[in-house]
Amino acid sequence: MDSANTKLLAEQSSSRKQRKITFIISLIILFTIIISSIVSVLLILKHKAESESLLALATPAEAIRAVCSLIHAPPSCSTSILWGFQSINYNTSNSPSNNISPSQIFALSLLVTYKELANLNSDFHKVIPKAKVSSRNIVSLRRCQNLTRDSLRLINQSMISVGISPKDEIFKDLERVGNLKNWIKTADENLKECLDELKLDQERLIFGTNFYLARMKRGVLVSRQYVITSSMILEEKDVILDMFYNPIHIHTVLFNIMLSTSGFDFSLVFFPSQYLVLLFLLCLFFRLY
Incomplete structure (x- = not known):
């Protein structure tokens, strides 16, 4: 009888340990996905900021006005x-630059x-x-x-x-x-x-x-x-x-993008929600240990 109980407890312990390992692996995978999504979004924003150099986006009229305004x-x-x-x-050309x-x-x-x-x-x-x-x-x-x-x-x-x-x-x-x-x-x-x-x-x-x-x-x-x-x-x-x-201080451009109407709405939803999910996962992870 004791042998049967011991075996049952061992199986239950092994089962719990297996579920715990599975859950931890799932948490790690989910954690990795969230981190990857945040990094991807930041890279997209960085690429957008880098593309926003004056030469890349401005028409000649806008570029000239920017220079005249600067001086x-x-x-x-x-x-x-x-x-x-x-x-x-x-x-000088039929197809103007x-x-x-x-x-x-x-x-x-x-x-x-x-x-x-x-x-x-x-x-x-x-x-x-x-x-x-x-x-x-x-x-x-x-x-x-x-x-x-x-x-x-x-x-x-x-x-x-x-x-x-x-x-x-x-x-x-x-x-x-x-x-x-x-x-x-x-x-x-x-x-x-x-x-x-x-x-x-x-x-x-x-x-x-x-x-x-x-x-x-x-x-x-x-x-x-x-x-x-x-x-x-x-x-x-x-x-x-x-x-x-130059992209004129990337962190400044990123900040300006995030403060724009569409950027602010997206940032307001995306980053806080990702932060809360990460916080929840970390709490679960430490509680399991």
């Missing part, structure tokens, strides 16, 4: 550079700056013969014309150095970047000197602001803003390149 340029920055992109793109690079944006900023300076130089040719101002003012206008012409030459030299459709590798050429900075800086200084002279002449006028002086001052102001925009793009080239080609 705090006026609205004319994006509209003028986009115009330059469209004019070159459609003139949908991509634009930082170096191309910089080259386009030089192009629109050159066109603006060329128009300003042409205006000086028209205005000087018509300007009914003192000989002193005529001298200032002619000096401004010479300064504008020199700025035009320097920007043209910069365009030749960069090319129409450059590669981003130009930013790694320290000698070329140094030359570009010097040329653009000198072009800006020329226009600043011109502005100072025109402002001084306006203050000397007895009968208010002369129309021609005011007109040329506005033109120089606009042209100088274009030059400053090109200068700022060159100065911020590293930040712009990072914005285009």
